[in-house]
Amino acid sequence: MAAALPVSPDPSTCARRSPIYRILAAAGASFAAIGDAAIAARFGDSMELEVDGARRLGLADLSPLPRTGFKGRATPEFLSQQGITIGDASNRAYSCGRNSRAVRLAPTEVLILGSRGGDDDLCGRLEATWPADTGMVFPVPRRDGTFWFAVTGSEAPAMFAKLCGVDLRPGRFDNHAVAQTSVARINAIVIRDDINDVPSYHVLGDVTAAESMWSYVTDAMTEFDGWLVGIDALSSLARLAGET
């Protein structure tokens, strides 16, 4: 017998709203509160089917989750002082905090992705401690300027082949590799961040292109029987895979 679902908050009454919350609601999403926002937690009643979908080809909206960015010549030093170690290579994602990622986009520009479960406050802590008076580190409002989608599953590279010029197959695009490219002719940052053995990609782009990107990806997914998935399925996948 399936466990009773918690009451789904109405995203249209939240202060923060995903740029595609209407599309998600129309697709049958149940939402979960996360801070002053609501995130699509699941679609339908069967978590098993949704997790299976995520293993094969899933698309999730993570836009309500915390993320931020910093740029300026003292950015690596600032992050190091906050306990975040990033490597020298740009276009790489580095682990930090509880399943958070520091994505080095350029020598002096870093994107910080909070955990997929929304269960750490790394971004808030960094935004509260950035050295405003030095003139050498500047925050970038990534949470508001960009959408954040996750594409998961074994069929994801094949699906991306229809939309993106970069070869994202696992053998060609390492885990934690980053491509600043275009997807469906929309400027995007693609980050491979597997959930253990399940290929997984973060896709971020300008927030005004969120609806377009969502519709292009869902259209491309139909050929592979793709699923819309919520963060509960991603969390379940991570738990099954042993991630904390």
Next chain:
Amino acid sequence: MMPAGAWLRPAYYGRPADRERLVRDEALAVRCNVGLIDVSTLGKMEIRGPDAAAFLERMYTFAYVKQPAGRSRYVLMTDETGTIIDDGVACRLGEHHFYVTATTGNADAVYREMLRRNAMWQLDVDITNVATAFAAVNLAGPLARELLTPLCAGLDLSKNAFPYLAVRQGEIAGMPARLLRVGFVGELGYEIHVPSSYGEALWDRLIEAGRPFHILPFGVEAQRLLRLEKGHIIVGQDTDGLTIPQEAAMTWAIARRKPYFVGKRALEIQEQSGIARTLVGFELAPEAPLPEECHLTLLNGEIAGRVTSVARSPALGKVIGLAYVDPEQAKPGRFFDIKIAQGRIIKAKVVTLPFYDPDNARQEM
């Protein structure tokens, strides 16, 4: 909806069959009560770093080094030939931090030009494009302060504490916000910028709080009418690919004592050679037909310029407009010819700008 640069923006709210009445009602709501327009499509940039003020001094014609924190100032951008290419507002949020807006249609070009220029200048400044990271609305009308006050805990919106052209940061209904007291439509007004994921909630809260004040959302057509009544130009509509500040009566926005800004040398040369046209405000007799934008203005039967903006003003009860004429026709009280449809000639009278509230008492209340 109507195209505006890369965007579609609301032209007015309601059925196309009722367009004229809707635009009039929206404009009157702003003049008599309060109105709300979405201006999220504006370009927005964070200019930060030790050389932020010096950078703006070079990019724009006005002066910014001595601009106090917590104040906004008009920005006018010219290219190397002195041609007007954009305008907006620079808000000084700190010693080394400006928040700058650009027009909807030129937002990307302005950002690109800033990056290009600073690649040459190498000033110690960071330029971040936050056009889509902030949503923005303009709440305008004589009841705007009364509506907004209960939503702004911790912010004193009184005239003395938050005067015209001031900028404040605080919260509106619990949402982080930047508030600019600007007056594009000529009424008491607040341009409110919030992180874009809060934009829709901000709109909902303001409309809800505005119901007792008979708030109306207004679109671009009403906004253009209202700013015309105040005589404010729109870059790209009242200017063209050759317009210099002297022709558009914008010399007040040039800081002549600055050593340099893009276009300064060209403007100095053009000032010596004189101008061939000038932008004036005009009005028509109440019974006159309505000219269209780009109808020609004439001097002795020859083309002198063109109408750039024209509308029937519900607040003033007459047709008003902006047009380029020969400088010798520009004196207030003089008449000039406009060639309208079917080659008809009508007489327009040059008047002093602004048409509406010449003492600016309403926007500075």
